[in-house]
Amino acid sequence: MNAVEVNHISKRFLKEKSNVDALKDISFDVKRGELFGLIGPDGAGKTTLFRILTTLMLANSGNASVDGLDVVNDFKEIRKRVGYMPGKFSLYQDLSVQENLSFFATLFNTTIEQNYHLIKDIYIQIERFKDRKAGALSGGMKQKLALSCALIHKPSVLFLDEPTTGVDAVSRKEFWELLRQLQQQEITIVVSTPYMDEAGLCDRVALIQEGRILQIDTPKGIEQKFEQPLWQMASDNMYQLMIDLRGFDEVKSCYPFGQHHHVVFKAGTDVAAIERKLLERNHHQLEARLIAPNIEDCFMELMTTTAHESH
Amino acid sequence: MKQFLFFIRKEFLHVWRDKRTLLILFGMPLIQILIFGFALTNEVKNSHIGILDNAKDDASRAVIQRLEASRYFEVVENISSNATLEPTFRQGKIKMAVVFPVGFQNELLHENKSTIQLIADATDPNVANTLVNYASSIVMDYQNDMRGRLDLPYAINTELRMLYNPQMKGSYSFVPGVMAMVLMLVCAMMTSISIVRERELGTMEVILVSPIVPMRVIVAKMVPYFLLSAVNIASILLLSVFVLDVPIQGSLVLLVSECLLFTVSVLALGLLISSAADSQQTAMLISLMGLFLPTIMLSGFMFPVENMPIPLQVISNIVPSKWFYYIVKNVMIKGLGFDFVWKETLILGAMTVFFLAVSVRNFKTRLE
Amino acid sequence: MKAIEVNNLTKRFANFTAVDHITFDVAEGEIFGFLGANGAGKTTAMRMLCGLSLPTSGEAMVAGLDLNTHAEKIKRRIGYMSQKFSLYEDLTVRENIRFYGGIYGLTNAEIKSRTAEVLANLNITNEANVLVKSLPLGWRQKLSFSVAILHQPKIVFLDEPTGGVDPITRREFWTMIYEAASKGTTIFVTTHYMDEAEYCHRVSIMVDGRIEALGTPKELKANFNAEGMSDVFLKLARKAKRGDD
Numbered sequence: 001m002n003a004v005e006v007n008h009i010s011k012r013f014l015k016e017k018s019n020v021d022a023l024k025d026i027s028f029d030v031k032r033g034e035l036f037g038l039i040g041p042d043g044a045g046k047t048t049l050f051r052i053l054t055t056l057m058l059a060n061s062g063n064a065s066v067d068g069l070d071v072v073n074d075f076k077e078i079r080k081r082v083g084y085m086p087g088k089f090s091l092y093q094d095l096s097v098q099e100n101l102s103f104f105a106t107l108f109n110t111t112i113e114q115n116y117h118l119i120k121d122i123y124i125q126i127e128r129f130k131d132r133k134a135g136a137l138s139g140g141m142k143q144k145l146a147l148s149c150a151l152i153h154k155p156s157v158l159f160l161d162e163p164t165t166g167v168d169a170v171s172r173k174e175f176w177e178l179l180r181q182l183q184q185q186e187i188t189i190v191v192s193t194p195y196m197d198e199a200g201l202c203d204r205v206a207l208i209q210e211g212r213i214l215q216i217d218t219p220k221g222i223e224q225k226f227e228q229p230l231w232q233m234a235s236d237n238m239y240q241l242m243i244d245l246r247g248f249d250e251v252k253s254c255y256p257f258g259q260h261h262h263v264v265f266k267a268g269t270d271v272a273a274i275e276r277k278l279l280e281r282n283h284h285q286l287e288a289r290l291i292a293p294n295i296e297d298c299f300m301e302l303m304t305t306t307a308h309e310s311h
Numbered sequence: 312m313k314q315f316l317f318f319i320r321k322e323f324l325h326v327w328r329d330k331r332t333l334l335i336l337f338g339m340p341l342i343q344i345l346i347f348g349f350a351l352t353n354e355v356k357n358s359h360i361g362i363l364d365n366a367k368d369d370a371s372r373a374v375i376q377r378l379e380a381s382r383y384f385e386v387v388e389n390i391s392s393n394a395t396l397e398p399t400f401r402q403g404k405i406k407m408a409v410v411f412p413v414g415f416q417n418e419l420l421h422e423n424k425s426t427i428q429l430i431a432d433a434t435d436p437n438v439a440n441t442l443v444n445y446a447s448s449i450v451m452d453y454q455n456d457m458r459g460r461l462d463l464p465y466a467i468n469t470e471l472r473m474l475y476n477p478q479m480k481g482s483y484s485f486v487p488g489v490m491a492m493v494l495m496l497v498c499a500m501m502t503s504i505s506i507v508r509e510r511e512l513g514t515m516e517v518i519l520v521s522p523i524v525p526m527r528v529i530v531a532k533m534v535p536y537f538l539l540s541a542v543n544i545a546s547i548l549l550l551s552v553f554v555l556d557v558p559i560q561g562s563l564v565l566l567v568s569e570c571l572l573f574t575v576s577v578l579a580l581g582l583l584i585s586s587a588a589d590s591q592q593t594a595m596l597i598s599l600m601g602l603f604l605p606t607i608m609l610s611g612f613m614f615p616v617e618n619m620p621i622p623l624q625v626i627s628n629i630v631p632s633k634w635f636y637y638i639v640k641n642v643m644i645k646g647l648g649f650d651f652v653w654k655e656t657l658i659l660g661a662m663t664v665f666f667l668a669v670s671v672r673n674f675k676t677r678l679e
Numbered sequence: 680m681k682a683i684e685v686n687n688l689t690k691r692f693a694n695f696t697a698v699d700h701i702t703f704d705v706a707e708g709e710i711f712g713f714l715g716a717n718g719a720g721k722t723t724a725m726r727m728l729c730g731l732s733l734p735t736s737g738e739a740m741v742a743g744l745d746l747n748t749h750a751e752k753i754k755r756r757i758g759y760m761s762q763k764f765s766l767y768e769d770l771t772v773r774e775n776i777r778f779y780g781g782i783y784g785l786t787n788a789e790i791k792s793r794t795a796e797v798l799a800n801l802n803i804t805n806e807a808n809v810l811v812k813s814l815p816l817g818w819r820q821k822l823s824f825s826v827a828i829l830h831q832p833k834i835v836f837l838d839e840p841t842g843g844v845d846p847i848t849r850r851e852f853w854t855m856i857y858e859a860a861s862k863g864t865t866i867f868v869t870t871h872y873m874d875e876a877e878y879c880h881r882v883s884i885m886v887d888g889r890i891e892a893l894g895t896p897k898e899l900k901a902n903f904n905a906e907g908m909s910d911v912f913l914k915l916a917r918k919a920k921r922g923d924d
Contacts, residue, residue: 042843054520056678080522090513094328106317107521139717168716170916194843239857255850258877
């Protein structure tokens with residue numbers, strides 16, 4: 001039995017007098033003990049999907065189960081078993097760290113002592129602030145406290161909706177390390193994030209965009225499905241380089257990637273000839289080399305191909 | 312059960328930590344009672360009046376003396392002629408003029424009747440009414456004494472009695488009114504805000520995803536405000552008895568139970584608002600416009616319901632504060648027992664049950 | 680002339696030094712990345728540079744004006760955009776542009792011509808009269824950037840401008856930034872995306888109120904012997920003692 005099963009879920013909202021499809025026929029499974037990532041930008045439908053799975057919302061069509069229980073019929077049982085950390089860190093700003101934690105523990109009919117081993121690694125980092133009001137904590141600390149609160153009743157499935165948004169890179173890194181440790185406790189974790197670079201930290205990911213799943217696979221699997229050769233290029237004038245490259249008929253796509261541009265050429269293009277043309281246009285220190293694509297390359301590639309299909 | 316108690320504890324912490332709101336909640340009834348008790352009374356004291364004495368005889372002087380002696384009036388103008396009467400009013404020097412006819416005493420002695428003209432500035436009808444009433448009762452008093460002395464069988468005595476509130480104290484009628492207002496604010500507004508706040512904060516999502524029964528969440532949210540209200544009711548009653556000298560004529564037990572019944576109905580209204588409001592501001596506006604204003608305008612506390620146009624009278628029937636105001640007025644001030652207010656109590660009780668049922672039914676256990 | 684020159688700028692709150700003697704400068708037309716962990720003092724520093732809060736000590740020249748004496752004048756010469764708030768959601772695209780044009784004292788003719796320009800550039804001429812809240816997030820962010828540079832400021836401050844946006848829109852956004860910079864506008868940007876730091880010409884990293892590293896991404900990676908900017912950042916920010924405040 002899978003920890004989470006989603007079958008043809010669709011959800012429509014009435015917004016500004018017109019229907020908006022938040023989720024369009026979504027299906028996927030999450031295996032027991034897996035760290036599963038939903039990767040996509042804001043507005044992709046991640047939060048809606050989480051709310052359906054945590055029984056907070058009803059889908060228009062399709063069905064889903066969590067821990068083998070139906071999200072509509074067995075919602076009471078599910079509410080006892082899942083842990084949920086909504087997008088904004090839902091803590092009582094006027095209660096202290098300790099008060100927040102013991103409140104959520106009691107809410108789930110348990111105590112901090114009973115499951116302390118579960119949250120120990122996380123809580124230890126914030127324990128010295130235990131009398132501080134949650135409102136006075138920094139983003140990273142709030143995030144850890146919210147995770148402790150979601151974990152305190154030893155849920156079998158943990159849903160984390162954008163736990164790393166608005167948190168600095170250090171806290172993000174530490175947070176993912178914590179999730180990895182939690183996996184050892186046999187907790188299934190479903191996590192969503194808009195940061196593409198976090199995909200690599202999951203066992204499997206679903207790339208999601210505009211209510212549709214673009215692809216589901218292991219991060220490696222997704223990268224391997226990128227079939228065209230990907231070139232990394234740079235010169236002394238990056239902005240001009242992008243304009244020039246995009247002007248060439250042979251260039252299929254060219255996106256800036258930090259200090260380089262990632263370029264895909266149409267099949268059969270002579271890249272050396274392109275380089276010569278660029279040198280003629282006064283580009284200096286020209287670099288071009290083949291690289292392996294990352295998740296972001298794949299995501300953009302999938303975005304453009306599905307956009308063509310749907311229009 | 313432990314879960315539930317913990318929830319209540321948490322609610323108390325919220326209330327307790329927000330010191331400013333707490334101060335307002337406890338301070339407001341105090342200030343309202345004092346403002347209404349001392350500043351805004353419709354009791355009339357030392358009103359400036361003018362006298363146009365065309366008689367200048369013993370009888371007219373005796374009446375004037377009595378008017379001057381009363382603490383309601385202060386004679387500030389002696390008006391010389393009819394012609395100067397109106398200008399004096401226009402200049403705002405006086406609120407009322409007392410006009411004695413020529414030969415006042417003669418008419419009184421020989422024809423056994425005479426007329427004193429009372430002219431009042433009716434720009435504020437309530438004040439004018441009160442003044443005219445005071446003045447006529449003083450004149451009646453005088454007539455009474457005269458009758459006693461002369462023993463005239465046909466002198467007509469139109470005695471005026473101010474029932475239940477012999478000194479026409481303003482405080483009497485506003486104590487139940489203030490009570491209704493304070494309970495509206497504390498219970499309805501604060502309960503709805505506290506629920507909507509959790510929704511805004513996102514904590515409601517986590518609570519809904521937990522095994523706690525939604526009904527318990529609702530009750531736990533109400534408990535602190537229920538207790539706060541109880542404290543407020545007690546402080547209002549204590550203030551009115553010991554500071555404003557408004558006695559509790561009826562049964563204290565009955566009075567308190569009626570107050571608590573009203574508290575519950577208002578709590579249910581607060582809950583109802585919370586399910587309709589999506590932000591704290593909306594919750595606040597709905598409670599102000601939908602509950603607070605009707606309490607002031609339609610409960611009979613500021614304006615007598617009987618004087619309203621029929622449609623408003625009909626509407627006033629669905630305002631719970633109207634019934635509460637009626638009950639408290641009768642129990643506390645008239646000293647009537649349950650026999651006289653059971654119908655109103657039943658109506659209030661039915662409303663409470665209705666509001667509770669609707670609000671519990673409407674309480675969203677999901678997010679849409 | 681430098682677009683921004685900061686000399687020993689300090690901001691103290693009661694007994695806490697949020698920004699501790701920072702010194703750096705930004706060249707005209709440069710894309711300058713301003714990084715730091717939560718609570719490192721980034722926001723406070725940026726607020727001072729925008730003229731929103733006065734420094735406790737130190738001086739700074741922004742767009743050729745002294746921060747301590749001409750804070751109000753500075754505001755006319757800079758643009759500002761943050762992720763949290765920039766556009767009025769209940770106004771249409773056109774109304775938003777008109778409003779901001781009005782605030783910065785553009786003439787009606789200027790507002791008209793620049794509105795047409797912005798709409799054409801973003802390819803949203805057909806959506807000119809649509810409420811901003813019904814636009815997709817990515818469009819909104821590109822629009823707020825266009826609005827922030829509507830009055831052709833010398834410097835534009837961007838506070839985490841690309842949070843939550845899809846990768847293609849993010850790159851379109853950065854293309855707009857490049858374009859503005861190539862026309863001479865100085866860009867001062869904060870971000871949590873470490874890969875975005877690599878788009879910047881130069882990057883500074885704040886730790887505990889101080890600037891601990893400053894240089895081109897290449898230099899920083901070489902100095903810290905790191906693979907990417909994210910490693911550089913982690914190596915520096917982990918040293919933070921202040922941690923939580």
